[in-house]
Amino acid sequence: MSTVIDAPKKVKKIKAVKSHGSDRAFTSPIASAVVTVIAVLWTIPTFGLFVTAFRPNEDIRSTGWWTVFLHPKFTWDNFHAVLFAGGGSIGSQGMIPFAVNSLAITIPAVVLSVGFGLMAAYALAWIPFRFSDHIFYGLFALQGVPLQLSLLPLLTFFATGVKLFGVTIIPSLHIVGTLASVWLPHVMFGMPLVIYLIHNFVAALPREIMEAARVDGANHFEVFRRIVLPLSIPALASIAIFQFLWIWNDLLVALVFAGGTDDVAPLTLHLANLSGNLGSHWENVAPAAIFSIIIPLIVFLSLQRFFVRGLLAGSVK
Amino acid sequence: MxxxxxxxxxxxxxxxxxxxxxxxxxxxxxxxxxxxxxxxxxxxxxxxxxxxxxxxxxxxxxxxxxxxxxxxxxSFKNADSSKWVGFKNYAVAFQDPEIVRTFINTFAWVIISPVIVTALGLTLATMLNKMKREALAKTLIFMPMAISFVGGSLIWKFVYGYNDPGTPQTGLVGQILTWLHIDPPHLLLWSPWNNGLLMIVYIWGFTGFAMVILSAAIKGIPAEIEEAAQLDGATGIKMFRTITVPMVRNTIIVVLTTAMVGTLKLFDVIHTMTGGNFKTDVLSNRMFDENFVYLNYGRGASLAVLIFLGVIPITYYNIRSLRAERKR
CATH class of the missing domain: 1.10.287 (Helix Hairpins)
Incomplete structure (x- = not known):
């Protein structure tokens, strides 16, 4: 059925290629070839590890993965070992609990940073007050503070509170070793960039709509809830995807704030530890790596359009 | 179980x-x-x-x-932050050969990889512009963006894998060298070229981002300008040099500076692939080691401050262009 419908489209496409070839020399067969070669080069490494994850252990050790094209032999055993057999440095319950940790870190961090970010962006764009500009530039400057600078003080703050000259100013939050101690830093570190990206979008909303609503007697809370929030959904979705990938894939924050305990370690951290402990045991490392890639890849491939739009909102004017 | x-x-x-x-x-x-x-x-x-x-x-x-x-x-205090030591941490950092090595490596990273990423991204974006079936190629090149640098590092560690010459090779590079009758070296130990091999992992991960951003900028060039240039006889490389590059100049700078800040703070690739050994250490990884392995908080802090100092000019430049844009 679908082939019948697709047929005319394909003819059109071929025609289009022909008509374009002449007016743009850069889009020549050479360019096509270069792009194809790079796309293949970019995919081979991932593909190699992917294939390896399905090969029997003795094959992984004795031959390269490319030989499977001559002697195809595949097995689920490696995945079974890291997901359902567990034990040793893989962890008594396998890899799945670490994926749960990743979710339990990423979801709150994404929702809270986007939520707080949207409200702050609205305030900076549409509530006139005296230091609005200063705060905006100050936040933008904070983007330039590498998170390396704040890791240790923040860890100390979580453990013992903030002390100045021996006087406790903020008491300890008592969250060391909990999931909150991993997602809270992500929310904090994400604030400047998230506010900036959302501000770009929210500030560009038509002034007339806002003013009309204000004239009708709507207060800031109603304007936010009825106008800004619904109109911002596409922008929020893209920034949420960006944050999701960023936080899911993070290693440094996880190492510092969840380094001590497997209870809250996300997949990336566990994977880094595994590769350290198991070294060249690719029959374990390969399926573990592929497993850790799956969720962000699904999120990315299914929401790619939103994601690209979100990146552009912040980077290209 | x-x-x-x-x-x-x-x-x-x-x-x-x-x-x-x-x-x-x-x-x-x-x-x-x-x-x-x-x-x-x-x-x-x-x-x-x-x-x-x-x-x-x-x-x-x-x-x-x-x-x-x-x-x-x-950063002005000693290892356990009990005493003020002035600039001693910084002075030591600039004398310790191992830390000086991390400066050199970080510097090489910040100069080399952003340039390659941007150049490659710009070339791809230009070539892909108006090419039919660009979506698949774009997705494949962009895909590493979704993969963590930990995952990416393991993917490439496998590509660089070492087996003794003469035995069956399981790493792709080793195999290709063997086919060319070259005895494969232990790639990740192969200083100083191993730094380049690590950069490839970053370039692989970040080029898709550069490509997508630049591609959007290229699509935003007004059609009239392109047509006018074509009427004047500009094609191919000339078109690229005289129209494309100047028109997307600002975007090129955004991509370049983003990559520079990214490489200055780079941690995951080094930590996962070599742990900073074999003369591949960079500032961010060394800072982590000073804080959490050697427990020298003063020196760790001083290295973090040096990363900050590296980022400041870029932030300053960005704020200036942001203000100019807002005033317009």
Missing amino acids: VTWSGLLSNAAPKLFQIFAVLAIFFGIYAAAFAYGARIKGKSQSKIALVIFLVPALILAMTGLGIPAIQTIME
Whole structure:
């Protein structure tokens, strides 16, 4: 059925290629070839590890993965070992609990940073007050503070509170070793960039709509809830995807704030530890790596359009 | 042994925590909105500011602002932060050959990889522009963006894998060299070229981002300008040099500076692939080791401050162009 419908489209496409070839020399067969070669080069490494994850252990050790094209032999055993057999440095319950940790870190961090970010962006764009500009530039400057600078003080703050000259100013939050101690830093570190990206979008909303609503007697809370929030959904979705990938894939924050305990370690951290402990045991490392890639890849491939739009909102004017 | 009950008893409290955090967040804000909406008159804006803006500012200040100041102070103290030592940490850092090595490596990273990423991204974006079936190629090149640098590092560690010459090769590079009758070296130990091999991992991961951003900028070039140039006889390389590059200049700078900041802070690739051994250490990884392996907080802080100093010119430049843009 679908082939019948697709047929005319394909003819059109071929025609289009022909008509374009002449007016743009850069889009020549050479360019096509270069792009194809790079796309293949970019995919081979991932593909190699992917294939390896399905090969029997003795094959992984004795031959390269490319030989499977001559002697195809595949097995689920490696995945079974890291997901359902567990034990040793893989962890008594396998890899799945670490994926749960990743979710339990990423979801709150994404929702809270986007939520707080949207409200702050609205305030900076549409509530006139005296230091609005200063705060905006100050936040933008904070983007330039590498998170390396704040890791240790923040860890100390979580453990013992903030002390100045021996006087406790903020008491300890008592969250060391909990999931909150991993997602809270992500929310904090994400604030400047998230506010900036959302501000770009929210500030560009038509002034007339806002003013009309204000004239009708709507207060800031109603304007936010009825106008800004619904109109911002596409922008929020893209920034949420960006944050999701960023936080899911993070290693440094996880190492510092969840380094001590497997209870809250996300997949990336566990994977880094595994590769350290198991070294060249690719029959374990390969399926573990592929497993850790799956969720962000699904999120990315299914929401790619939103994601690209979100990146552009912040980077290209 | 993994059991369903084991998995469930592990996951249940964590999933409940996700739910609880979201419920508390939305609950508090529903109440705050209901309260704020009832306040009338002039103080309404003030209440709105407190509810909308203050939490974000507190988060940004406790997460970045205050700790940054603390770390800067820390960098002038000794290993266990019990004594002020002035600039000693910095002086030692510039004399210790191992740390000097990390400066050189970081410098090489910051200069080389952003240039390659941007050049490659720009070339790809130009070539892909108006090419049919660009979507698949674009997705494949962009895909590493979704893969963590930990995952990416392992993918490439496998590509670089070492087996003794003469034995069957399991790493792709080793095999290709063997086919060319070259004895494969232990690639990750092969100083200083191993730094280049690590850069390839970053370039592989970040080129897709550069390509997508630049591609959007190229699509935004007004059609009339391109047509006018074509009427004047500009094609191919000339078109690229005289029209494309100048028109997307600002975007090129954005991509270049983003990559520079990214490489200056780069950690995951080094930590996963070599752990900073074999003369591949960089500032960010060394800072981590000073803090958490050698427990020398003063020196760790001084290295963090040096990363900060490297980022400042870029931030300054960005704020200046942001102000210029806002005034327009």
